[in-house]
Amino acid sequence: MDPPANCVDKLKSFAKSSKDYFNSLVRRTNSRSRGNPIEILKRLQQETFSDLMKLRDRQDKVERMLSIYKTRTGSPFQEASTHVKGEVDVVGSLLFVENIDQEICDIMKKAGVRTGVNSKLIFETTVRKKDTLSAEFMAKHNSQGSHGDVFGSPLTLKKVTYLANVNDWFSAIAIPVGAQFKDVGIGSDPLQSRGLTDFSSFAPPLLDRYHGCAAGLMVRGRNVFASLAEFVSWLGMEPNFVSNSRCLSTFAQVTYQPVEGTKMTLLGLQQKPRLRAQNIRLDSLTIPISSLRFHGSSFSSAEPSSIARNSTDNATSGSLALMLETELDESARIGGWVELQKSNTRNLQWAVCLSDTPEDELGWGMSIGGSVQRPLTLLHFQFEAFLKFTLGKRFNFQPGLVYALNERRGVPALVFRSSWSL
Template identity: 50%
Template sequence: MEPVASVVDKIKGVAKSGQDFVDGLLRRRENSSRRNPIEILKRLQREAFSDLMKLRDRQDKVERVLSFYKTFKGSPFQENSTLVRGEVDASGAILMVGDIDQEHGDAVGRAGIKTGISSRLSFETIVRHKDSLLAEFVASQKGIVEIGGVSEGALTLAKVSYTANVSDWFSAIVIPVGAQFRDLDMTANSSNQRHGVTDLSSVGPPLLNQHNDAAIGLTVRKSNVIAMMAQSISGLRRQPLFDGIGHDFGTFGQIVCQLPKGIKFSLMGLQQVAKSSSHHSNLGALAIPVGFLKHHESPEISFQDSALPVGASSQEIITSRTGYIALKLESELDESTRIGGWIEMKNSNPKHLQWALNAFDDAEDEFGWGLCLSGVFVDPTNHGRLQAESYVKLNIGKKFCLKPGITYSRDGNAKILALMLRSNWSF
């Protein structure tokens, strides 16, 4: 029995050895196939194809969602952020005048010396990626230093404007509330808008500071030339308190030429037509009376009986016209230093002439300065007004600045010397 058992054990050992040999060969073949570069590339291709199919499915889902929102007509303000800016301005003055009377008080007002505190809050929203909607609120306790005190007011809506950039060469602006010709000035920028210690030290003729109720303007740009044409109307707000019906219509035009070496030349004009009637009528803040032109012997009188409200008596509507023309020249010496000047004439009469020369350094570092010399020429028999101003600008951080300065004004027989301190904080 033992020989038989030993033979069986040997057969089992030979069979096991054969099985182990075959298993070893299969493992080597499988390992060799895995290490084969072709097999590796095929396996990676299969895995990559599977991942690409998954990404394609996800992309289809995203495209379906986007196409749904594109076809949905929602508000143009959706997902648009609003930029909020604020500014607080405070100024004080020590006046040295020859006498405290109405003549000197009026001279201080014409010199642009104002004291008090004013604040401005603006909201600007970008609409349709190119256009902008702006709303400004103003609260002021600043007024002209004169006999009778200063004006003050609560927070009110001062300006609403919408700018439509139709293309690179054409744009339009609509200002239904608080229009000012300075908003239409194509040479205006943040530096030009800042004042020194008085309002007369701003770079620009006085016609830009005139306020209107509403305005609309069109701008065309071509190479180094910019042309602007605008129409304004004023007198709507004072109509309920006005003893009669009256509106002022203004046509404003400007041509700006960009010359070499940072020189800008600007020609601007303004034609104002004022229509008023002695007839007392309170039509409300939103009513605008419209009549039909009718020829009359006097060129200054029009709008006869057909222009009057039903049931009103015949009253004459008087029309007066006033024209302004101004030239402005600016030059940039470097990034912050600018010099410029302007001259303005009323009704093409050299006897009504205003002018100013400005030089200032509006750098954002610790120190800046400004100089201004301005005057008004009336006629040879009248001394007119001559004013000189100088100030330094001390920047405390990036948002706050102090402007101490001195102003001397000679207005007719009135002479004024003022020590001014103006501060500005923006956020």
């Protein structure tokens, strides 16, 4: 073999052996790296990240489909949940008198002792995440039930309320049925501050007065609350809603909290009169425009004699009340209120209350109150003291002593109150 051919063969064999050597070196390096735990963890992390990205893409597709479905429905109640609240209130009394007459009944009525069984159901629904729609059903089992039935009345719709919370400091409320003054005000917790009678509450009986329908505005600040509302009542309403013959009422409240736990509240009520021209009964929520005029107007069908008979109703009446309440600790409170009723004869009602009613322990409360008439004439005075036994968070029992008297005689009575809530 010639030397050039031998030289080329040697070069080829050297190149092949070099290539085999490098390939074997790379394979050994790869095998070592594959056996390294760090490399294994890196590969597992990459595979897991890939799986998570696939799951996220699927979740995004499902959320897009659900959002399209919610947009198509367009109902404000699509995510609403209804909460049901219930309460059964039983009040009984034992009078320490030998003979019962009308005067004793009037004294106990002025004392605010309302015996009987009251059942209440409240349905609340959240609308548009901030607003609240509620309906209240009530049944009264006492001698003043429907048509004088001593067994009580059926469960009927008593109140409908729509509260629109525009933002944290401004709200609007509309009550087409069963409006009360306390619906547009902020006061004490009615269940916690309730005693045996109307005078043992930390708020005047003015707030519990019923009207037909109302609309109001409420403004909240850091330590100030104010509300203004218009209430409308008419002849077609139930007799126990409003006892007087007024049609349009303006209610205002201003609450100021100077320090934590202390509140001062000023309440004002002005009632515009109407003329009682004929015995006309209108259906609920039927309000003639002529009835909303001021006292200078009259009905076109009114007779002069009827206008003369009702001339005493033309004077504008109302009430002015001042409340003060201070929290001594978590469960003990002291407070009082004064209410001046502006009518033909000025009537002043007042009460001072002290209570300590913890949730899971024995509680107690006491109050004194009454009413006087100008010139200083005692119309009513009463003293009340009670104990409160709480069993769990849904049942409580309140026995107490009430002594009420007018300018001539007094009536002592044992009053028992029991409440159970759902």
